[in-house]
Amino acid sequence: MSAALSVLFALLAAVGNASGTVLQRIAAVTVPHGDAFSVRLVGHLLRRPAWLAGIAVIVGAAACQALALNLGSLSLVQPLLVIELPLTLLIAAAHSRRPLPAAGWAASAMVAGGLGLALAAAKPSGGHSQVPGGLWALTLVCTTGAMALCVLAALPRPRGRLRAALFGSASAIGYALTAVLMTAATDIFARDGGTAFLTAWQFYGFVAGGACALFLLANAMESGPLIASQPALTLGEALISLALGMLVYGERARTGWWLIPEAVGAVLVTWGVLILPRVDTETPRKL
Template sequence: MIVLSVALALFAALGNAAASVLQRRAAVVDLPDASGGSLVDRFGFVRRPAWRWGAGLLVVSGVAQALALATGPLSVVQPVMATELLFTLVLAAVAFRWPPGTQTWVAFFGMALGLAVFLLLADPAGGVETVPPKRWLISAVPAVAVSIVLVVVGTRLRGSARAALLGSVTAIGFSFTAALIKDVLGLVPGGLGDLFTTWQIYAAAAVGLGSFLMLQATLRAGSLAASQPALTLGDSLLSVVLGVSLFEERISLGWRVLPEVASLGLIAFACVRLSTSPLVSGKEAQRW
């Protein structure tokens, strides 16, 4: 089942990356400068087939991620979803005919290697399908408190520091959304009729929407190079913690801790390098 969940997570990451590239291209290709036009003119790209295909892919990738969470550990699925950056790089290079530079390729393989080594060493396994409410309360209270502090401090800062803090809050939201979705899917065998009487499904929708809105604030706060490492690493690491604390998933530690930390450091470094690439940040639009 681990192999299936990894495959589904990779497919979901590929879908997210393809949607990002398609919608980015729809927003910049052959469109006049509508800064002084009407609201319809400014958002006319939503009528383009590329944008609609991108929106459809987001739905498909969402389903694939849900299936991945249903068939595998949270501490496996969410770190694998970080490969969205790698897929974005490759697809954007093809779509915008802009070959990545040597440093970008080094970062690409560095992130892939770091992720593979971390998952191999951590070897997440086991876990329960549903979470007792008490565990949610124990995990949610400190997460909400930390998020409030980060938002308050972040609003007093500017530039990269603000983007990094808001990106951390977004990562907390995304990791809890994934955990709630996994918990909801664990309740499905009890019957679809009972599914909508549980609080988890409504909490997942609320936290997911809040995380999406926080992501928009994060992207406006500063450069992608500042926010992306916090988003990618924060989501992956917290998901591992939630997998252990909520779903009783097991990860290997002991002598593996140091190489695991080293692999995470490699992922962080590569993440920063990839985030500065025009193909990932969206600056390739200046050429169109």
């Protein structure tokens, strides 16, 4: 029952994140180019109702993600969020009143089918909640360092796909780190109650990490089209979360011959994720 509820809340989080992404994209394209990666960017976005609505939806999605992580493992919950990409394209297509073409539906089916196959074969399990301080320090240094490198590589680039992909990659690392810290914080809440939760450094860590990842995502959307930022964000977050779940919490996946369906599922997901952003959902249909 816990695993089923974890999957349900993870899917609700994916729906919320997809809706929030579309709303943020609507707001981000109106930002003056000279205000990217600055405090002025936040000021512009705060005056956009679409962005504020997107934030509200994402906060709700974060609550669903926290519940999912409390009920299930990081290695189960985070890959399920890959379904966010086809949902984002479907919602964007509905907003622009442009039907999703057959290629979009086929790629969406590949992502959903591949994800189901990979997770059923891997059957993530195990893990522990006690993480040594040294491992936390190493995790924070590696993830924040990788984010900084992506940002430093993106800043000199002109607006375009490469800049958007680099900011998307930095955001993916930030969201994966946020999920790791959120897992620890929700475990503290379940074990020790609300006071311990609000005084734990992991709580403030995942709030700061989520805010940073959100800011980087806004810059990714301002820098270029979804085709550039979404694959890096979607695949990057899932893969990094899987790696962190195994390294930090000791979670495990089945090996042996199970690696064959896992690999097939991973290929289908990757293929679908690379195809989906190429589907034009942002150009309104001419009436």
